[in-house]
Amino acid sequence: MALEVRPGPRLAERTTLRLGGHALAEVVLHAPEDAEGLAATLARLGGTPFVVGGGSNILARDGELPLVLVAPRITGQPETLRQRFGGMVRLRVGAGVKLHRFTAWMATQGLAGLANLFGIPGTVGGAIAGNAGAYGGEACAPLARLLVWTPENGVRWIGRDGFAAGYRRFALAGDPQLFLVLAAEFDSDIDEPIDIRRGMIEHVRRKRASQPITAASAGCIFKNPEGTSAGRLLDAAGFRGKRRGGMAFSQVHANFLVNQGGGTAAEAFALIEEAREAVRRTSGHELELEVRVAP
Numbered sequence: 001m002a003l004e005v006r007p008g009p010r011l012a013e014r015t016t017l018r019l020g021g022h023a024l025a026e027v028v029l030h031a032p033e034d035a036e037g038l039a040a041t042l043a044r045l046g047g048t049p050f051v052v053g054g055g056s057n058i059l060a061r062d063g064e065l066p067l068v069l070v071a072p073r074i075t076g077q078p079e080t081l082r083q084r085f086g087g088m089v090r091l092r093v094g095a096g097v098k099l100h101r102f103t104a105w106m107a108t109q110g111l112a113g114l115a116n117l118f119g120i121p122g123t124v125g126g127a128i129a130g131n132a133g134a135y136g137g138e139a140c141a142p143l144a145r146l147l148v149w150t151p152e153n154g155v156r157w158i159g160r161d162g163f164a165a166g167y168r169r170f171a172l173a174g175d176p177q178l179f180l181v182l183a184a185e186f187d188s189d190i191d192e193p194i195d196i197r198r199g200m201i202e203h204v205r206r207k208r209a210s211q212p213i214t215a216a217s218a219g220c221i222f223k224n225p226e227g228t229s230a231g232r233l234l235d236a237a238g239f240r241g242k243r244r245g246g247m248a249f250s251q252v253h254a255n256f257l258v259n260q261g262g263g264t265a266a267e268a269f270a271l272i273e274e275a276r277e278a279v280r281r282t283s284g285h286e287l288e289l290e291v292r293v294a295p
Contacts, residue, residue, distance in 0.1 A: 003037050004028040005045070011060035011294055014052055014069065016121060017218040018259045019268060020060025020294060023050070026069040032182040035149040042068060042151075049178050050294055053126025054098065057218055060294035062265040067294060072096050072125055072180050078105050081185070088187045090144060095125025095181045099132075106188065107196040113142040113188030118200040119207050121219070125181035130292075131170045135203060140165035147183040150176045168223055168290055212250040216259040221272065222287040231255035233285055237278040244271040 005027055011020025024047040029035055042049050047068040052058065074094035081090045089111055093102055103118040116137025120127065127139040128146070146163065149155045150172065162173050172179050207213050222230035234240065234254035241251040246263030249271070250256040257268060276287050 002030075003034040003041060004030065005041065008067075009069070011055075011058070011065065011067075011069075015055040015058045015060055015218065016216060017059060017257070017268075018216045019062070019263065019265045020058075021063040021065050021265075023047075023065050023067040023069045026071060028071045028073055029180070029182070030073055032074060032147055032149075032155060035155050035180060035182060038070070038149065038180075039151045042070075048295070051129070051178075051180060053095070053129070054122035056120075056122040057126065057130050057132075057291050058294055059218055059221075059268060059289070059291045060265060061269075065294065070180065072123075072182060074125075074182055078102055080109065080111075087190055089190060090185055090187050092183060092185045093124050094183050095123060095128075097124050098122075099124055099127050103200070107193055107200060110190050110193045110196065111188040112191040112196050112199075113186055114139065115196050115199055116203065119204050119213070124184060128181050128184060129170050130290075131165045131168055133168070135206075138165070140170060142186045142188055143184060144187045145185040146181055148172065149180040149182060151178055152176060155182065210253060212252040212256050212258055215250065215256070217250070217256045218291045220255045220290050221257040222255055222275075223290045225285045225287070228285070229255070230287055233279045233283050233287070234275060237275065237282045239275050239278060242271065242275070244274070247271050249275065 008023035008025045010022050012018050025045050045068050047066045049070050050067045051070045073096040075096045076094050078093040083089050099120055099122055102124055103114050116135040120132050131138050131140045146158050164171050224230050231254045239249045240254040242249045245267035246260050247267040248260055250258050279287050
């Protein structure tokens with residue numbers, strides 16, 4: 001299927017926080033080869049390209065937004081490529097595959113490399129672009145190769161020397177302003193499927209007990225400062241359950257900003273700045289956003 005251009009949706013329809021105004025257009029890629037025509041399409045549409053995976057880590061502004069959404073919906077069945085020295089298995093997956101679906105499939109194959117990420121919403125590509133993590137695991141840790149697109153170099157495979165990753169941070173070499181993850185290859189450890197699934201079930205149990213997983217949220221709103229957690233700092237500053245209009249910091253976990261119904265981006269940004277100032281005043285820490293802001 002060729003590159004598809006759609007009328008601009010509301011970002012509230014594309015984000016798990018259910019916030020955001022209208023984009024100019026949406027460009028959807030269904031296969032890696034669709035990216036070959038992307039640069040010309042973006043130049044024709046104008047506006048600022050903004051890549052959207054599952055929409056789970058985005059805080060979008062209200063109103064008419066000068067954005068063209070780029071959605072790499074490259075799915076299909078993940079595949080096992082080969083077994084490698086030391087008992088590792090290499091596997092390939094499209095960037096648009098849902099992360100929970102991919103990690104569940106890995107469990108059925110006895111592949112444990114991303115088991116700690118089970119239960120994180122979003123797509124494989126989005127998880128890589130933000131180096132998503134949980135329970136000591138990170139999306140980029142077992143990453144072997146990436147199929148990426150940039151306006152400068154087009155579509156190409158890169159190895160680990162072609163990107164850098166850290167805590168909730170990912171960048172291609174040369175730090176291009178715009179890039180797409182189209183597909184990924186991981187090297188995974190092998191374990192018994194029943195043991196992998198048992199660990200996944202425990203992760204979900206812990207998440208249900210400590211996070212508002214059924215609420216309209218973007219996940220953790222702030223990164224954890226070194227040596228402490230943003231949730232603990234927000235708690236100490238009195239922001240657990242703190243509300244402004246339809247937006248609130250969760251009663252379950254203070255670092256989750258949730259849309260309680262009818263919330264606006266203006267309310268979200270005001271509440272975020274209020275929280276930052278309170279944490280700065282009470283602890284001296286400067287909180288950094290973990291979510292991406294759609295300008």
